[in-house]
Amino acid sequence: MSEILFFDSTLRDGSHAVDHQLSVANIKEYCSHIDDVGLYVVIVGHGNGLGASSLQVGLSAISDKEMLQIARKELKKTKLGVFLIPGFGTINDDLLPAIDIGVDLFCVAAHCTEADVTGQHIEYLCKRHKEAYGVLMMYHMASKEKIAEEVLKMQSYGAKGVILMDSAGASTPNMVSETISHLVKDVRVKIGFHAHNNMGLAISNSLIAIQNGALIIDGTSRGFGAGAGNCQLEVLVGLLSKMGISTDLDLYKMMDVSEGIVSKIMKKPQEISSISLISGISGIFSGFANHVKKAAERFNVDPRDIFVELGKRKMVAGQEDFIVDVAMYLANKKTSEKESYDIESLL
Amino acid sequence: MKKVRVGIIGTGNIGTDLLFKIQRSEILECGIFTGRRLDSQGIKKAELMGVKTSCESINAILNNSNLCEIVFDATSATVHQKNAPILKRLNKFAIDLTPSRIGKMCVPAVNIRECLEGDNVNLITCGGQAAIPIINAIMKVHPETEYVELVASIASKSAGPGTRVNIDEFTQATRDAIEKLTGVRKAKAIIILNPAEPPVLMHNTIYAKIQKPDLNRLKKEVNLMEKLIQEYVPGYKITLGPVFENGRVTTMIEVIGKGDYLPKYSGNLDIITCAAINVAEEYVKHKLTLKAGK
Numbered sequence: 001m002s003e004i005l006f007f008d009s010t011l012r013d014g015s016h017a018v019d020h021q022l023s024v025a026n027i028k029e030y031c032s033h034i035d036d037v038g039l040y041v042v043i044v045g046h047g048n049g050l051g052a053s054s055l056q057v058g059l060s061a062i063s064d065k066e067m068l069q070i071a072r073k074e075l076k077k078t079k080l081g082v083f084l085i086p087g088f089g090t091i092n093d094d095l096l097p098a099i100d101i102g103v104d105l106f107c108v109a110a111h112c113t114e115a116d117v118t119g120q121h122i123e124y125l126c127k128r129h130k131e132a133y134g135v136l137m138m139y140h141m142a143s144k145e146k147i148a149e150e151v152l153k154m155q156s157y158g159a160k161g162v163i164l165m166d167s168a169g170a171s172t173p174n175m176v177s178e179t180i181s182h183l184v185k186d187v188r189v190k191i192g193f194h195a196h197n198n199m200g201l202a203i204s205n206s207l208i209a210i211q212n213g214a215l216i217i218d219g220t221s222r223g224f225g226a227g228a229g230n231c232q233l234e235v236l237v238g239l240l241s242k243m244g245i246s247t248d249l250d251l252y253k254m255m256d257v258s259e260g261i262v263s264k265i266m267k268k269p270q271e272i273s274s275i276s277l278i279s280g281i282s283g284i285f286s287g288f289a290n291h292v293k294k295a296a297e298r299f300n301v302d303p304r305d306i307f308v309e310l311g312k313r314k315m316v317a318g319q320e321d322f323i324v325d326v327a328m329y330l331a332n333k334k335t336s337e338k339e340s341y342d343i344e345s346l347l
Numbered sequence: 348m349k350k351v352r353v354g355i356i357g358t359g360n361i362g363t364d365l366l367f368k369i370q371r372s373e374i375l376e377c378g379i380f381t382g383r384r385l386d387s388q389g390i391k392k393a394e395l396m397g398v399k400t401s402c403e404s405i406n407a408i409l410n411n412s413n414l415c416e417i418v419f420d421a422t423s424a425t426v427h428q429k430n431a432p433i434l435k436r437l438n439k440f441a442i443d444l445t446p447s448r449i450g451k452m453c454v455p456a457v458n459i460r461e462c463l464e465g466d467n468v469n470l471i472t473c474g475g476q477a478a479i480p481i482i483n484a485i486m487k488v489h490p491e492t493e494y495v496e497l498v499a500s501i502a503s504k505s506a507g508p509g510t511r512v513n514i515d516e517f518t519q520a521t522r523d524a525i526e527k528l529t530g531v532r533k534a535k536a537i538i539i540l541n542p543a544e545p546p547v548l549m550h551n552t553i554y555a556k557i558q559k560p561d562l563n564r565l566k567k568e569v570n571l572m573e574k575l576i577q578e579y580v581p582g583y584k585i586t587l588g589p590v591f592e593n594g595r596v597t598t599m600i601e602v603i604g605k606g607d608y609l610p611k612y613s614g615n616l617d618i619i620t621c622a623a624i625n626v627a628e629e630y631v632k633h634k635l636t637l638k639a640g641k
Contacts, residue, residue, distance in 0.1 A: 055496045055554040087538040090515040113542040116511045314543035321498050321552035
């Protein structure tokens with residue numbers, strides 16, 4: 001099973017956990033030490049990808065260009081990757097400069113039902129002979145049949161693989177096995193899985209994805225990531241080795257990077273807070289957590305109620321602006337009705 | 348008063364919605380509704396209304412230029428590139444609803460006057476139509492604003508194949524138009540498609556980076572601008588703010604479509620067809636004033 005490709009999103013998803021304040025030193029140190037581990041690609045940049053540094057999601061401490069230049073210098077054996085969501089970033093403003101810097105691999109992402117917005121970008125990258133992958137975010141919001149249609153679209157644009165993102169950590173184990181096994185029957189490209197840990201299942205769901213035929217696992221060192229974090233890669237690798245599934249990855253080195261470097265970048269250990277748990281139950285993107293906390297304080301409402309209401313409104317990744325809208329709505333409601341607002345309203 | 352005849356090229360959703368709106372106009376009437384497919388839904392609707400139709404696209408106007416004085420182009424950016432010089436030669440006033448960027452960028456509430464003298468007007472994007480007037484109101488109070496950002500969310504059902512394939516052009520054209528028509532130093536535009544059922548209404552959030560915002564004056568100017576826009580886009584509404592939170596001034600706008608041909612959630616399309624009709628009507632009034640002056 002050594003054909004599994006490990007995508008490392010530590011310096012991308014982890015950006016959410018530190019309000020997009022990763023520093024030059026963080027990127028340099030991480031990349032120089034992770035290069036020897038045997039990962040397929042290290043993805044670097046703002047949490048929502050190239051061009052996403054914004055008031056909506058959060059401004060990056062340093063520019064995309066600077067981040068990629070630092071990483072490019074340090075990564076010699078491992079590919080350098082980027083993430084891009086059309087609607088945030090564009091070919092002209094973001095992909096062209098990334099190609100010039102020497103980025104090797106590109107993940108182009110869309111909400112799980114909107115794959116056609118990635119066509120322009122994936123086709124462009126293929127024309128430039130770049131390695132392009134599709135990403136379907138918030139995959140829990142669509143049926144496996146619909147996901148299969150969208151994967152086939154990305155395949156037709158030229159994507160080498162398609163990664164499903166459990167962006168809200170809302171997947172049950174059954175959803176993972178049913179969706180992945182359905183997809184691998186129908187499509188030619190590699191299927192990947194990116195887990196979130198909102199319900200404590202990131203490692204388990206990644207394992208289930210592999211057992212059902214996923215050939216790409218996207219995770220992070222120490223689980224560093226939005227909300228409750230991601231699939232902690234070194235733990236998954238340890239588990240796979242115990243199960244007799246070889247990976248060609250250097251587990252000790254991965255542990256050293258996690259312990260010695262990533263633990264220092266993290267503001268606090270990755271935990272499943274009640275906010276992250278509610279985010280998973282409501283099916284709302286984990287990266288909203290810090291924004292929800294701020295809005296809850298500003299408008300004096302319960303952050304959990306914000307998540308429940310966002311879930312009812314079926315908000316997708318990138319819609320952070322609705323957090324303030326919902327917080328103000330709840331604040332007005334609280335004063336006018338004094339109505340209790342709990343999780344039951346969601347069920 | 349005798350109505351002025353207009354032509355519509357493109358018989359898809361946008362073209363057909365324009366046709367419905369023209370039926371209500373006291374100034375305009377549709378002289379030709381022309382596309383490429385005689386069996387399209389739009390053509391059928393037009394025939395029921397008794398409007399002259401054609402499947403020869405711009406050639407219908409080229410062959411009989413008396414059919415109209417003003418032409419709405421609701422095709423695509425590439426087609427408008429070919430149509431624009433033809434319309435100019437025929438001496439027609441062109442109102443371009445594609446992202447071709449050929450004509451003068453126009454947002455009626457902001458710069459209608461200066462757009463009527465030329466021969467080709469471009470309506471930018473729905474996000475641009477929704478946000479630029481409000482950003483202008485903000486800039487009037489705080490000209491020192493260093494950065495603004497627009498997040499436009501649109502129901503998936505309301506984003507046609509054109510928008511999807513040209514999503515880069517949408518964000519870039521919107522951003523460039525904000526910078527050009529509001530004078531803010533730096534702008535960014537983000538677009539999000541939301542597939543929720545029932546479909547979400549068109550929603551726009553504007554963030555402005557302002558050190559010490561004067562919220563009372565901002566509210567006053569933004570509300571004045573809202574009223575001005577409502578004169579030609581009845582479903583336009585400020586739903587939140589301006590409010591200062593998280594170090595930024597946030598204003599939110601919702602646009603409910605008129606529900607002419609397109610459903611009400613398609614506020615993104617309604618705002619641009621409303622703007623187009625407004626430009627045409629103002630153009631006619633402007634020409635009449637000029638005539639009366641002579």
